[in-house]
Amino acid sequence: MSDLDNPQPSAPAPDPDAPCEGCLSPSRRKFLTRLSLGLGALGAALIGVPSVAFLLGLRKPTKLWRDVGGVEQFPQGSTILVKFEDPSPLPWSGVTANTAAWLRHETENEFIAFSVDCTHLGCPIRWLPDANLFMCPCHGGVFYANGTVASGPPPRPLSRYPVRVADGRVQILTSPLPIT
Ligand code: FES
Numbered sequence: 001m002s003d004l005d006n007p008q009p010s011a012p013a014p015d016p017d018a019p020c021e022g023c024l025s026p027s028r029r030k031f032l033t034r035l036s037l038g039l040g041a042l043g044a045a046l047i048g049v050p051s052v053a054f055l056l057g058l059r060k061p062t063k064l065w066r067d068v069g070g071v072e073q074f075p076q077g078s079t080i081l082v083k084f085e086d087p088s089p090l091p092w093s094g095v096t097a098n099t100a101a102w103l104r105h106e107t108e109n110e111f112i113a114f115s116v117d118c119t120h121l122g123c124p125i126r127w128l129p130d131a132n133l134f135m136c137p138c139h140g141g142v143f144y145a146n147g148t149v150a151s152g153p154p155p156r157p158l159s160r161y162p163v164r165v166a167d168g169r170v171q172i173l174t175s176p177l178p179i180t
Helices: 026-055
Strands: 063-069 077-086 098-107 109-115 126-128 133-135 142-144 147-150 165-168 170-172
Touching: 077 170, 098 170, 109 165, 126 170
Parallel strands: none
Antiparallel strands: 063 170, 077 098, 098 109, 126 133, 133 142, 142 147, 165 170
8 A cells, every 4th residue: 555545644834923942032032133233333332433533633642740759769860760650541451551761860950751662663671871871672772871873773762751840759741652
């Protein structure tokens, strides 16, 4: 006997309105769609708004006077490393917000603060008191005590921060430095 002589009952047609197993209900699907769109828009805004503000020049660089110590801590003729926090650290900067400058006490009322960042590729420079020179350990850049380039690949002198003395305290006007 063949199957044609004894046909099997066919499966009932699925009910289009019946809830399927494992499927999301329409309200839940709509909620998840809106949640996805909302999170996508929030992410785009978090990335896009600061970028557009930067490109349009709306984000002003922060400048801040930082106290780095009393005048008596810097004998005349000395070159001393002073550390401070970057004036515009981002909340997630962590230790990368820490920066420094080489503070030189030239004459009685004259101080010069050089950025520690080499103007070649940004390595921190060192002061060599015996040679009276700043030296960059990365590619051998050398700067004179006045910050001008003595030799090596640095294309320009060391960047300077404005310095002032107020109430016997030395203060540096910190600001974002040009990118090397
Ligand atoms: S980073 Fe200083 S010489 Fe290259």
